[in-house]
Amino acid sequence: MARKLKGNALIAQSGGPTMVINETLVGAVLEGKQHPEIKGFYGSLHGIQGILNEEFIDLKRETPKSLEAVGRTPSSALGTVRKKPTESDCKKIFGILLKYNVRYFFYIGGNDSAEATHIINEEAKTVGYEFRCFHIPKTIDNDLLENDHTPGYGSAAKFVACAVMGDNLDNRALPGVKIDIVMGRHAGFLTAASALARRYPDDGPHLIYLPERPFSVQQFISDIERVYKKLGRCVVAASEGLADADGAAIATKFINEKDAYGNIQLSGTGALGDLLAQQVKANTSITRVRADTFGYLQRSFPALISDVDAREARKVGTIAVQQAISGDVDGSIAIRRKPGKAYQIAYERVPLQSVAKATKAMPANFINKAGNDVTQAFIDYAAPIVGELPPIGRLKGVKVAKIR
Amino acid sequence: MARKLKGNALIAQSGGPTMVINETLVGAVLEGKQHPEIKGFYGSLHGIQGILNEEFIDLKRETPKSLEAVGRTPSSALGTVRKKPTESDCKKIFGILLKYNVRYFFYIGGNDSAEATHIINEEAKTVGYEFRCFHIPKTIDNDLLENDHTPGYGSAAKFVACAVMGDNLDNRALPGVKIDIVMGRHAGFLTAASALARRYPDDGPHLIYLPERPFSVQQFISDIERVYKKLGRCVVAASEGLADADGAAIATKFINEKDAYGNIQLSGTGALGDLLAQQVKANTSITRVRADTFGYLQRSFPALISDVDAREARKVGTIAVQQAISGDVDGSIAIRRKPGKAYQIAYERVPLQSVAKATKAMPANFINKAGNDVTQAFIDYAAPIVGELPPIGRLKGVKVAKIR
Numbered sequence: 001m002a003r004k005l006k007g008n009a010l011i012a013q014s015g016g017p018t019m020v021i022n023e024t025l026v027g028a029v030l031e032g033k034q035h036p037e038i039k040g041f042y043g044s045l046h047g048i049q050g051i052l053n054e055e056f057i058d059l060k061r062e063t064p065k066s067l068e069a070v071g072r073t074p075s076s077a078l079g080t081v082r083k084k085p086t087e088s089d090c091k092k093i094f095g096i097l098l099k100y101n102v103r104y105f106f107y108i109g110g111n112d113s114a115e116a117t118h119i120i121n122e123e124a125k126t127v128g129y130e131f132r133c134f135h136i137p138k139t140i141d142n143d144l145l146e147n148d149h150t151p152g153y154g155s156a157a158k159f160v161a162c163a164v165m166g167d168n169l170d171n172r173a174l175p176g177v178k179i180d181i182v183m184g185r186h187a188g189f190l191t192a193a194s195a196l197a198r199r200y201p202d203d204g205p206h207l208i209y210l211p212e213r214p215f216s217v218q219q220f221i222s223d224i225e226r227v228y229k230k231l232g233r234c235v236v237a238a239s240e241g242l243a244d245a246d247g248a249a250i251a252t253k254f255i256n257e258k259d260a261y262g263n264i265q266l267s268g269t270g271a272l273g274d275l276l277a278q279q280v281k282a283n284t285s286i287t288r289v290r291a292d293t294f295g296y297l298q299r300s301f302p303a304l305i306s307d308v309d310a311r312e313a314r315k316v317g318t319i320a321v322q323q324a325i326s327g328d329v330d331g332s333i334a335i336r337r338k339p340g341k342a343y344q345i346a347y348e349r350v351p352l353q354s355v356a357k358a359t360k361a362m363p364a365n366f367i368n369k370a371g372n373d374v375t376q377a378f379i380d381y382a383a384p385i386v387g388e389l390p391p392i393g394r395l396k397g398v399k400v401a402k403i404r
Numbered sequence: 405m406a407r408k409l410k411g412n413a414l415i416a417q418s419g420g421p422t423m424v425i426n427e428t429l430v431g432a433v434l435e436g437k438q439h440p441e442i443k444g445f446y447g448s449l450h451g452i453q454g455i456l457n458e459e460f461i462d463l464k465r466e467t468p469k470s471l472e473a474v475g476r477t478p479s480s481a482l483g484t485v486r487k488k489p490t491e492s493d494c495k496k497i498f499g500i501l502l503k504y505n506v507r508y509f510f511y512i513g514g515n516d517s518a519e520a521t522h523i524i525n526e527e528a529k530t531v532g533y534e535f536r537c538f539h540i541p542k543t544i545d546n547d548l549l550e551n552d553h554t555p556g557y558g559s560a561a562k563f564v565a566c567a568v569m570g571d572n573l574d575n576r577a578l579p580g581v582k583i584d585i586v587m588g589r590h591a592g593f594l595t596a597a598s599a600l601a602r603r604y605p606d607d608g609p610h611l612i613y614l615p616e617r618p619f620s621v622q623q624f625i626s627d628i629e630r631v632y633k634k635l636g637r638c639v640v641a642a643s644e645g646l647a648d649a650d651g652a653a654i655a656t657k658f659i660n661e662k663d664a665y666g667n668i669q670l671s672g673t674g675a676l677g678d679l680l681a682q683q684v685k686a687n688t689s690i691t692r693v694r695a696d697t698f699g700y701l702q703r704s705f706p707a708l709i710s711d712v713d714a715r716e717a718r719k720v721g722t723i724a725v726q727q728a729i730s731g732d733v734d735g736s737i738a739i740r741r742k743p744g745k746a747y748q749i750a751y752e753r754v755p756l757q758s759v760a761k762a763t764k765a766m767p768a769n770f771i772n773k774a775g776n777d778v779t780q781a782f783i784d785y786a787a788p789i790v791g792e793l794p795p796i797g798r799l800k801g802v803k804v805a806k807i808r
């Protein structure tokens with residue numbers, strides 16, 4: 001049996017918050033408490049910024065009850081940061097880990113965080129420092145390589161599906177064109193989840209536009225006109241990351257042309273939705289056209305968490321610590337789906353680099369030919385991750401004969 | 405005992421949908437089925453538009469199971485309309501009610517719907533047609549006279565409180581200024597409900613701006629700077645209906661100045677949030693400033709309904725029919741709160757005109773002196789209507805001593 005490595009553990013959260021990222025934190029801390037070789041279990045405040053500033057809290061001082069409450073709470077309880085560390089940051093970070101006798105390092109985040117974890121780990125190898133270094137996946141974008149899906153996606157997808165479900169009912173009651181802008185700059189998984197909102201054949205979203213396909217305003221307008229002619233209404237789900245055939249973001253393109261806003265970011269603004277609505281008004285005879293941008297609610301809304309997502313998010317934290325304790329290993333914990341009809345997953349340790357480099361987009365078989373909807377293959381993929389959605393009732397609506 | 409009036413009943417839904425407006429419909433239909441004097445129970449499709457077009461469905465053909473499912477479903481199941489009928493529309497409507505032997509008329513809506521109901525009722529009186537004519541309250545704006553609160557408000561308020569609760573956590577994890585735009589053109593009740601999101605002393609919303617107080621960009625900027633200096637972050641809830649001291653809508657004002665959008669409506673656009681965010685960026689040194697506009701989700705989101713609101717919405721439908729059956733009466737069903745510590749309400753029949761004329765705004769004792777927050781009196785008022793909110797956990801966060 002291998003000698004157990006003794007020392008402190010440090011965990012941090014990175015990038016955009018999710019609804020279940022604290023489940024991962026809690027899973028890791030509760031598991032860590034089981035292993036005497038982990039002496040202190042520290043949490044860094046605001047990701048690597050907290051490491052650089054040596055701002056740590058003592059997670060062993062948290063009660064199980066408080067940890068469980070934090071687990072159920074959305075958004076990063078340790079705080080997070082949008083900082084991609086430089087090579088020299090990583091060296092500095094490693095120096096601080098040495099100083100605090102950190103032998104176990106866990107970084108919860110997306111591919112940039114995996115890259116940072118990898119660089120820090122290489123630094124440890126170079127100097128021959130015995131070290132267990134793990135990346136733990138999270139991202140609502142669902143774009144990590146090696147993973148069937150990522151913790152955080154299921155809950156965000158549930159929010160989007162519920163939101164579009166309600167919006168479809170609203171649009172059915174008060175007809176018009178409604179455009180909903182969904183997060184996801186390069187990957188369309190979250191926008192695609194809007195398709196789960198459908199219950200009846202005429203339910204929206206009637207059109208879904210993903211960043212994986214070049215966006216043409218002309219097709220968009222003619223798609224809407226076709227649906228509107230048939231149903232007298234149209235609900236559209238569109239990704240914030242829509243780009244034209246040259247890869248130029250639609251939002252930016254319109255803004256540059258109009259010079260209305262000056263510098264503006266894609267998220268945290270209603271610009272794209274408003275501009276698409278303007279295009280529909282300007283190019284069709286449809287008068288009632290509205291747009292909503294779901295914004296940050298998609299990643300931080302409480303009380304609507306996918307049970308499957310919460311369970312898996314907890315588990316990746318637990319398993320990362322178990323793996324780290326098990327011997328001289330490092331890596332990232334990936335979620336794999338087992339073949340077969342029933343939804344079953346397995347957790348697998350994969351090399352840090354394998355999730356650090358690129359990201360993934362929606363596979364071609366998830367997108368319809370016209371590039372304005374998803375396929376049944378996507379629905380089958382996403383439904384078990386999102387879990388049950390609220391039941392929707394509809395009147396039979398037997399017409400009363402008109403009196404002449 | 406008075407002779408029971410025999411004939412058909414007609415019910416319709418009007419104005420903006422709510423999450424519980426179908427509870428009212430279902431309450432009325434289930435009660436109506438108990439009374440043999442109501443022969444047919446018809447539903448008009450899309451409010452008075454459906455009456456003018458004689459587009460009715462037979463609600464007695466709906467099964468109890470289907471009705472219960474519809475009750476739990478947000479948005480107007482009969483369809484709705486944003487049409488304020490003219491005097492001549494009302495006369496035409498009355499003619500159609502005569503033709504279909506409608507003796508019981510129920511119109512679920514806000515103050516404009518009460519006004520329409522009143523005019524139709526007067527028409528019946530003029531010609532001596534025996535008629536039971538009822539308005540049933542609904543509005544997420546919570547601005548109906550005579551009512552302590554209105555069905556639909558509690559659920560929309562619950563959504564807003566949850567959304568801001570999540571957004572506060574997001575902003576705490578990734579600090580900056582976040583502005584959330586909430587529905588409510590003239591009444592601030594819904595924006596005010598964001599205050600229910602607070603759990604810890606430093607929780608947002610840190611500032612709340614209501615249409616009841618003139619909005620000053622200068623005060624807004626200095627309020628934000630003060631909060632940001634203290635907490636390093638700031639969450640703002642602002643009403644879509646913010647107006648300056650002259651009553652000019654802020655959204656419109658900026659748009660006119662900038663001429664960026666052309667004609668644009670207040671709801672279904674992210675304009676106000678984006679423009680307020682621009683003001684913060686332009687007038688402070690704060691770099692991370694974001695805005696979200698909650699949009700239509702506030703009135704149609706499924707799976708987050710206030711139990712109290714759903715129960716009361718069902719009950720006003722039931723009581724309207726019971727009242728109509730009871731004798732030669734008409735009116736609107738108002739919700740009154742009984743004095744005392746425990747939350748208790750009573751339903752009271754009030755004259756149609758009494759809810760038809762004006763609307764109400766937030767009373768002065770619900771708004772703080774500075775005009776940038778609500779008072780405890782508002783919290784005490786709103787909390788029982790909204791009901792329980794999701795629990796939020798926070799780490800104790802015992803600091804690890806820095807190593808020198």
